[in-house]
Amino acid sequence: MKLAYWPGCVSRGFTPELHGSMALVAPKLGLELVELDRASCCGAGVIAEHNQELADTLNARTFALAQGVDGAAGMMNICSTCQGAQSECQERLDADSGYRDHINGTLSDQGLTYEKSGEWWNKNFMWLLVEEIGLDKLAAKVVRPLEGLRIAPFYGCYIVRPTHRLGFEAHPNRHKYLDHLIEILGAESVSYAGSHKCCGFPVITMNRATSLRQAGRHLADAIDAGADCLVTPCPLCHLNLDMQQPDAAKFVERDLDVPVLHLPQMVGLALGLEPKELGMDKHVVKTKDVQVKVAEVAAA
Amino acid sequence: MSILDKILGRDEEPADGDGPKNEAAGYTLKIRRYDPESGETAFWHEYDVDIAPERSVLDGILYAKDHEDASIGIRCSCRAAICGSCGVRINGKSALACNTRISDAQAKAGRGKPIVVEPMGNMPVLKDLIVDMDAVHWKKIQRVVPWLLPDGEPPEREYIVPAESMIDVTQSMACIQCGVCVSACLSLEVDPEFVGPAALAKAYRFVGDPRDGQTEERLRDLAEDPHGMYDCTHCFACIEVCPKDVAPMDQIMRLRRRATGDYEIKDKNNGYGHGKAFVDMIENWGTLHEAQMLPRSFGDGSMIKGQTEPGAVKQLVEALPTAIRGLKSGKVTPKAVLFHPKLPDQDNVRKIYKAIESQGERLELNLYIVADNSADEEGAMAEGTKEGLA
Numbered sequence: 001m002k003l004a005y006w007p008g009c010v011s012r013g014f015t016p017e018l019h020g021s022m023a024l025v026a027p028k029l030g031l032e033l034v035e036l037d038r039a040s041c042c043g044a045g046v047i048a049e050h051n052q053e054l055a056d057t058l059n060a061r062t063f064a065l066a067q068g069v070d071g072a073a074g075m076m077n078i079c080s081t082c083q084g085a086q087s088e089c090q091e092r093l094d095a096d097s098g099y100r101d102h103i104n105g106t107l108s109d110q111g112l113t114y115e116k117s118g119e120w121w122n123k124n125f126m127w128l129l130v131e132e133i134g135l136d137k138l139a140a141k142v143v144r145p146l147e148g149l150r151i152a153p154f155y156g157c158y159i160v161r162p163t164h165r166l167g168f169e170a171h172p173n174r175h176k177y178l179d180h181l182i183e184i185l186g187a188e189s190v191s192y193a194g195s196h197k198c199c200g201f202p203v204i205t206m207n208r209a210t211s212l213r214q215a216g217r218h219l220a221d222a223i224d225a226g227a228d229c230l231v232t233p234c235p236l237c238h239l240n241l242d243m244q245q246p247d248a249a250k251f252v253e254r255d256l257d258v259p260v261l262h263l264p265q266m267v268g269l270a271l272g273l274e275p276k277e278l279g280m281d282k283h284v285v286k287t288k289d290v291q292v293k294v295a296e297v298a299a300a
Numbered sequence: 301m302s303i304l305d306k307i308l309g310r311d312e313e314p315a316d317g318d319g320p321k322n323e324a325a326g327y328t329l330k331i332r333r334y335d336p337e338s339g340e341t342a343f344w345h346e347y348d349v350d351i352a353p354e355r356s357v358l359d360g361i362l363y364a365k366d367h368e369d370a371s372i373g374i375r376c377s378c379r380a381a382i383c384g385s386c387g388v389r390i391n392g393k394s395a396l397a398c399n400t401r402i403s404d405a406q407a408k409a410g411r412g413k414p415i416v417v418e419p420m421g422n423m424p425v426l427k428d429l430i431v432d433m434d435a436v437h438w439k440k441i442q443r444v445v446p447w448l449l450p451d452g453e454p455p456e457r458e459y460i461v462p463a464e465s466m467i468d469v470t471q472s473m474a475c476i477q478c479g480v481c482v483s484a485c486l487s488l489e490v491d492p493e494f495v496g497p498a499a500l501a502k503a504y505r506f507v508g509d510p511r512d513g514q515t516e517e518r519l520r521d522l523a524e525d526p527h528g529m530y531d532c533t534h535c536f537a538c539i540e541v542c543p544k545d546v547a548p549m550d551q552i553m554r555l556r557r558r559a560t561g562d563y564e565i566k567d568k569n570n571g572y573g574h575g576k577a578f579v580d581m582i583e584n585w586g587t588l589h590e591a592q593m594l595p596r597s598f599g600d601g602s603m604i605k606g607q608t609e610p611g612a613v614k615q616l617v618e619a620l621p622t623a624i625r626g627l628k629s630g631k632v633t634p635k636a637v638l639f640h641p642k643l644p645d646q647d648n649v650r651k652i653y654k655a656i657e658s659q660g661e662r663l664e665l666n667l668y669i670v671a672d673n674s675a676d677e678e679g680a681m682a683e684g685t686k687e688g689l690a
Contacts, residue, residue: 009588014631040586040649045534046578049553050561053663054656058582061652084536092665099665106655110648135304157486161536180307198486198535205597206530206569208618213490214533243631244622284625 001073001132004066005033006122008079009041010235014243017279018235021264022078022125024278028141028271029133033076034069036062042085044236045158045202052092053103059089060103064112067120074121076128078264080234083124084158084166090122091165124159126233126263130177135184143272145186147297149290151266152190152227153178154218154241156234157198178231181263185270186297192225194218199237204244209251215240216252229259229290231266238262243284259287269294325353327402329360330414331372333428342425345369346414353403357395357417358386360402361429373428381543384478388429389418394483394541397429420483422492436492437479440499444522448506451513465510471668472505472551474544481538481548493527497538497548500529504551507558519559523567529555530571545668561662566600568611573597583653586643591636594619 011019026033039062041047048055063086066075077083093100094116104113123131129138159166160175168174175196182189200214219241222230232238240248242260249256265278275294280287327349334342347364358376365372374397376386381399388397391408397417405415423431450459481497488494495503503522506512522528529552538548556575559565566572577596581589592603598612599605626632643649 010590013588013590013636014626016631038643038645038648040643041582041588043582044578044588045553046575047582049556050575050579051557051656051662052665054579054653056665057652057656058649061648092667095667096665096670102663106652109651135307139304157533157535157537161540163540183303183307197489198533198537200490200533202534203487203531205574205594205615206571207491207526208615210487210491210494210531210533214486217490243626243629246625247618247622282630284629284631 001030002032002034002069002071003128004069004072004075005035006039006042006062006066006075006077006082007035008077008082008235010239011078015235015238015262017282018078018238018262018264021262021268021273021278024273025264025268025271028268028273029129029138031076034072036065036069036075039065042079042082042089044081045085045088048085048088055085056089056092056099057103057106059086060093060100060114061107061110061112062086063090063093063114063120063122064107066122067115067117068112073132074123076123076125078125078233078262079236080124080156080159080232081236082158083122083127086122087165087167124233126159126177126181127171127174129181129267131171135180138181138267139184142185142270144270144294144298146182146266146270146294147186149187149293150190150226150228151182151187151261152192152222152225152230153182153195154199154222154230154232154234154237154260155196156232156237157196159233160196178233178263181267182231185266187266190222190225190227192218192221192227194221199234199240201236201240204240211240212244212248212251215244216248216254216256219245219248219256219258220252220254223256223258227258228293229261229287231261231263233263235262245285257285259283259285259290261287261290325403326350327360327406328414329357329364330416331361331364331429332416332418333372334419334425335371335373335427349402351402353401353406355402356398357388357390357400357402357405357415358397360415361397361417373426373430375430382476384476387420387431387478387480387483389416389420389483391416392418394420394480396478396480396543399543420479422483422485422488423479431479431483433479437477437482437496437498440482440496441477441502443495444499444503444506445514445518446499446502446506448509448512449514450511459511461510467669468666469505469508471546471666472501472508475501475505475546475548476544478543480541480543481546484537484541486535486537487531487533491527491531494531495522495525495528497532497552500532500555501546501548501551504555507555515558516563516565519555519563520565520567522555523559523565523569523571526569528569529559530567530569547668550666557662570597570611570615573600576601583650584642584646585640586646586649587640589640591623591632592640 007019040058043055179189200211204211268278275291329347333345349360349363361374377383379398386397390405409415419425419429420431423436426432532552560572560575574597580601
């Protein structure tokens with residue numbers, strides 16, 4: 001399957017292991033990724049907060065670039081925040097042809113037009129795995145079931161709310177996909193209070209206490225529920241849950257020390273890729289215990 | 301049964317048809333009970349209720365009250381999502397009990413499982429499903445001065461404003477003060493002092509009102525408050541649960557847009573600086589240069605000024621261990637801190653910035669106001685969606 005691929009900013013910035021692991025996992029799943037190297041940041045809600053039309057125009061440009069990729073089935077992203085911010089812009093662009101024409105007018109001198117179409121889609125890797133590849137087909141590709149691993153899903157707000165904007169009418173189980181993926185890859189999905197809550201990242205520079213109390217509390221809940229690690233489809237969540245984890249521990253006044261995987265890393269492990277090539281040594285919280293468990297399964 | 305069958309629900313009967321339509325059906329409500337006067341801790345109790353599938357969860361609670369235990373505490377009045385009294389949590393999700401169909405709640409709970417009903421979150425429980433709205437919700441509403449503060453002498457008769465100048469605040473005016481968003485708020489969960497979604501939506505109702513004379517003061521107050529407009533984590537929980545489509549988080553974003561765009565309020569919480577640094581970075585490079593995000597936030601977009609202010613120094617020092625961790629783990633390289641590549645055709649991104657900023661007005665398409673007209677494809681882009689710049 002050929003896809004227009006939007007990796008986002010953070011996967012090429014502070015979480016290079018996400019971008020790298022996606023590149024390795026794609027061919028194993030039969031995905032041909034055409035990277036949108038001219039596309040700009042989705043705005044993460046911050047540009048829309050400053051000027052909605054600016055965010056809508058920048059994302060319309062990204063959509064137009066994606067629609068220009070010959071033979072692509074659709075567009076794929078690997079960031080919950082990109083998904084949410086882009087879905088919000090797309091909702092406005094699709095709702096009103098006058099507004100869409102106005103935005104396309106700004107893009108016209110670049111030779112770009114965003115075409116509204118019921119056929120075209122922009123899906124996070126998590127949605128794509130379940131809806132376009134299918135759990136049956138994914139299960140058939142597993143060469144190293146993640147048996148014995150207890151994984152806590154962490155979805156990220158932007159990919160679960162608001163449901164009316166995120167296609168839940170057509171796909172009512174989108175809030176369970178991460179759980180489904182964990183189980184189909186052979187691991188056990190851990191149920192805990194924080195799975196669909198906020199990691200706190202959006203206010204890390206404005207209210208550090210609120211931000212890290214959120215991250216710390218969810219990590220602690222996952223640990224108390226018996227998780228060996230967490231997994232997330234959002235690199236911004238990863239920044240607060242992994243990179244900031246030692247500081248988050250101070251805000252909740254307890255030890256944390258629980259690794260956080262990116263979704264493509266978890267899939268990659270089950271498809272037989274090695275932890276090191278998936279960038280699992282590039283985490284702040286060491287992933288050694290997870291690696292040992294995975295190796296034990298492989299040896300058994 | 302395989303894991304796949306379990307995940308795909310192949311072991312279950314179809315999810316629809318939770319009881320015959322228009323006929324009484326059996327549901328079980330699992331209600332969290334608490335009576336402070338009893339001296340006992342809270343406990344769960346299950347009630348079987350025989351009501352038709354199209355009836356509400358509130359009807360179910362009242363059925364249990366009528367048929368089994370008259371002491372169940374619930375606040376309610378209109379039963380039509382107007383009075384805003386019966387906010388509860390149903391299967392963990394904040395909602396009005398009268399506005400939630402019992403068969404829908406059953407579908408969410410899962411076949412054969414009880415429908416879980418709890419009091420709202422983020423507020424102390426007075427009894428059973430009744431929470432102390434005064435202690436949290438109403439106190440926060442009072443905090444934002446929820447009345448008009450016009451300038452000068454009042455007119456002899458009523459204030460007269462053009463109807464279109466009020467369109468922008470109709471969404472925040474739709475609030476019925478039910479507190480469901482307060483219950484769901486994920487910032488309040490960790491910071492009880494957060495002004496919160498309902499009160500901030502109420503604040504926008506006056507900030508956006510052309511008759512109010514304290515617009516800048518209101519914005520400055522809520523921008524400078526460490527628990528004000530910049531304490532919202534953008535989690536969409538309030539948007540998801542609001543029974544009247546007020547979208548409180550969108551109103552908070554409008555407050556920020558006004559505070560930064562119209563009044564350039566450079567708050568000590570760094571809300572202005574964060575937004576400015578972010579928006580400028582995308583204009584410069586097209587993608588985010590994360591390593592410079594924090595220092596540029598303190599410099600209101602610049603790398604070389606503002607960082608020596610006491611608050612900035614403290615936060616930059618606090619962030620140092622994170623930066624060191626990033627370098628040590630190999631996520632971040634010194635080169636990446638200093639250099640960030642531009643998009644190959646960054647000029648095209650800049651052109652978009654220039655075109656939009658030269659318009660002299662901000663265009664906002666509020667779908668609550670114009671509605672989705674994708675079906676008729678007329679393209680209304682109704683009047684009243686253009687915010688004039690102050």
